[in-house]
Structures are given as structure tokens and as C-alpha cells.
Amino acid sequence: MKSKEMAPGEVLFNRALTPQHFLLALSLPPTFARPVPGQFVMIRPAGVGPQLLSRPLSLYGHRGGRDGSRIELLYRTVGAGTRQLAALKAGESVEILGPLGRGFTLGPDVDEVILLGGGMGVAPLTFFAERLGRTKAHPRVVCYFGAGSRDDLIGLDRLSPLCSELHIATEDGTRGERGVITGLFAARMRRHDPRRAAMYACGPNPMLRTLSRLLAGTSLRCQVSVEERMACGIGACLCCATAVATPGGQASYRRVCCEGPVFNLRDLLWDALSGRSGSRGCTSP
């Protein structure tokens, strides 16, 4: 009956890239399936700790072999759970569930891939770019990458060799253009042909929201990886809901963990069901 399990992982290294940013490499048993970029894992330190729930982290890298897999995760310490991860040392054990969710997909007629990322959004996008380099289609990759400041531009060294063009913006102007990355993209948007290009984005909600406004008047396809707090990661608790438009044009909630985390940007609703003043505990649609 049982076909999946929570896998034990061993920390290979947990490197501090800045005081807040960490690169975690794990070795996992061979049962860990080959992930699709955009998929994530639920991770927690093994045993009983002060934090109960696993944390969802996007896959940043994967290498599979006969005697096991190696995965990489990139994260920023934002709360108690990620701080607990930051304390992990080489040789220590973690519990991993995954790979989970639906990853990015590439249409057949795409010869230009546009990546737009903010902050930690770089992780799934870099993993995606790396896979694209190994596909037959081998599309051109144009990347827009932004962060608050130079020090928050994590993972550039791995990302830049994977891109034909890399455009950078920081809000304080310490690297690249000054301003938000969606501003830089807006100025160059016309150069991309919607019939041949496909866009992939991941980053903070305000960034995605602005992007959705920018793309509203165009036919450019865009898939985004959405973040939401999760408890189970496998579709059972309904804690990770995000509002989307259904094919029938109605508003409804989808579980980010199993119906996402990758959604079509066009389907995401920013006001209908979300927001702090929305209809609470609303009943039948």
C-alpha cells in the first residue's frame, strides 16, 4: 500500500552565505524521486525540537545517483523554523518529505525563457535554468533578478553562467539599476515576443502582484511559484490556500502545496478572496 515515506536526510553542509542566507546540502536515500524545478520539500530537523512543523523550501539543486540523491536548498532565516534549520551542522539528520507539488512546465514552441526573481525566488528559477540547459530545446534564458540591496542578491554566481542576459536591480542602487525589478522589466518588456517567449517568476507577493498588472494587457505566458505557510505539505490540512479564478470564472481557493506551488499568474486573484477585510468564513459560493 505504502509508496512514499518521510525520508531521512543527512546534512552535508549548511553554509552561511550572509548572516541571514544559507545554502543547505543534504544527502538522501535513492528513494527520493527526481524533482521537477519549482517543486519543494518539507524539511525539519530529526527528532523532537521546539519547532513542530516542517518548513517548505523550494529545491535549488538535485543530483541523483544509484546510491542516493543530493539536494540543495537555499533559505533565509525569517522565523523560528528557519532559524532552527540554520543551526544544523554537517552530519546531523533531517526528515524530508518530497519532492512535493507541481513544478514549472515548458511549452513546445518556446525559444526564449524569461526568468524574473526577487530575493529567495532565485532558488527555483536557478534550478529551472540549470535543467533547461540540459534539454534539447535549449531556449535562450533572459533573467531579471532583484533584491533590496547588494548583499541580498544571493546565488548570482550560479545563476549568471546559465543566462544569456542578466538584468539586476536593487532598491538601494548598490548593484545594477536602482529600483524594483518589475520596473526594470517593464522598461524592456516590449523586446520579448509573446509568441515565442515564456516567463517564470518567483518572489515576494508585492512583486508578483505588480507583474500581474504589467502582464494584464499582453499575451505573455507566465508561471509563478507561490509561497504560503504550510502545515502538512500534502494537501490534507487546507492551511495553504491561495485564491484563483476557476475556468468557470468564479473565485475559489487552491492548495499551494499540491495544486501549486506553480500557478499561471493570470489565474491568481489578488483581491477577490484574499485580504484582511474580505468576507470571512464565507459560505457556499
Add this chain to the structure above:
Amino acid sequence: MKPSKRIDLGVRIGDLVLKNPVMTASGTFGYGEEFAPYGDLNRLGAVIVKGLSLEPRTGNPPPRMMETPSGMLNAVGLQNIGVRAFIREKLPFLRRFDCAVIANIYGETLEEYERVAGLLSRASGVAALEVNISCPNVRRGGIAFGARPDAAAEVTRRVKAAAAALPVMVKLTPNVTDIAEIARAVEEAGADAISLINTLTGMSVDVEKRIPHLANVTGGLSGPAIRPVALRMVWQAVQAVSIPVVGVGGIMNARDALEFLIVGARAVQVGTANFIRPAVTIEIIDGISAYLARHACRSVTEIIGTLKTPEAEPPGGGERT
């Protein structure tokens, strides 16, 4: 180590016979199918599915969850596909397993509770109903029925009448001053069993932004943080009624489950722990067997309600007039 086969884990909850006393708590195990890849559902005493209402419910806006010390707050708001879609789309899958399926039901009105119970009583493959009169995350119904003895009794009577032969278990809220009073009211109204506790109402604030962590502002607290409260209330309920009591709240392992059985719970439900280890219920069943073997018990019933206490009236239980 596989525990000895000769130990009998079976328990009876009214007319409901379970092969072991471990169930999955409503709302933490989806409709069962989400967990099927992670463990053999045939091993479970019962699967209690996510709360069902007459019509589908959208649920609350996000964010719906926040982890808190030794627990979590949720404000899902009873999002569900509705009882008819459950019977059509989810029940056939669950029927394939040798495991009791208990439908958790919810209504905003007495009529709604009645109609949901009626529909389920005519469906094949439902072993019992659990009546949720204790959800803290919805504006109408739920806790509004669970916090008053007369209202709790009325829901129980109406569901019992609509449920035909199905055993009815009523799920109580801890957000009351006197749990014994509610438990007795529900028993007198005809409940076959009671289960407790549902989540404790709680709150958490982002101090940087000065906003609540949940869009719903308040949510239901679950997980090990609530276990001592749950255990105390189960103990009080056991003294107050003679129908079977099912213990829920913060059970993470076999030892925790045993605490509830020892104070008198006939069975237990495991909730939040499923999120942390999807196969935890099976580990708990094996752990109970191992404990019984160690204590030379042949049957789990030998330890139920065997708490040794100095002669004392339980607080709250002693307020009988």
C-alpha cells in the same frame, strides 16, 4: 519489532467496533486519500474525514495557519467539498479499506445538521457520525451550538433522529467553563459517544507589522501545547458520563495516547501529529501494542480507565447540583 499478534487492540464505541483505538482527527487527514501513499490505511482504527457541510464551503482567506510554541493556530474555516460530493467522489475510495470511516459533520442551522446526517445515513460505507459543535473558526453554527448545554443537546437529538442506525459521536469544545455539564447534556440527548477536545481559541500577532498572523484574527490552537488541557477535560468527562469518551488533543506518540486511555478514554484521535509524520498513527498503534506486551496485558481494555488517584472529586465534575 512486530508486537505479538495475540494482543487484542479492539475497542467498542457503542455499536461501533474498531480493530484498534487509534483514529485520525477530522481536518488533519483530508479525505484519507492524501495519506494513502504514506501508510496503510487498513491498519487504522478509523479515519475521520474533514468536516462536511450540506453545500461546499470556501473557507477563510489566507493566511490560515501560524506555528506557535508547541502547537499551531489554524483558521481554515471548514472549507470542504460538501456532503454530496464527498459521497460521490471520496467515499468510494475509502470503502476499499478495511477501516471504519467516520464522517465529521457541521451545520450552520439545526436543519443543516439534520440534512447532512440524513444524506450520510443513506450512503454506504459510513460507520458513524461525529458531530462538530465546536469549530472556533466559523461565524455561525459550530461553537455556537457547543458552548451551551441546551443547544448542544438539541443538535444531538436532531442528528440522532436523522442518522437512523448510525452511531453518533458528539465532538465537544474546550472553550467552555464546565465541560461536565455539556457532556451530560449531550449524553441525555442520546449521543452514543463524545469526543473531545476540538481546538482552543487563540491568537498571535506580528509585532513588526502590528497585524494578526491569521487573516481571521483568531484561530484554533492544536498540538502538544493543548495536551494537558485535553487530558484534564477527558478525565472530567469520563467521570461525568457513562457513554464512551474519545480523547483528542496533542497526541504525538504512543505514550501520549496511553495517557488518554489510562484516564478513561475508550479511543483516541491523532490530529496535528499527522502533519509532522504522515505515518505517525501506525507508529502509535504499534507503540500501544508494545506497551501492552511489556505490561503483560492481553487486551487494550485492561488499561482503559485504570488511573490510580487519591480519592478526590475532579474539579468541575463535582459541581453537580
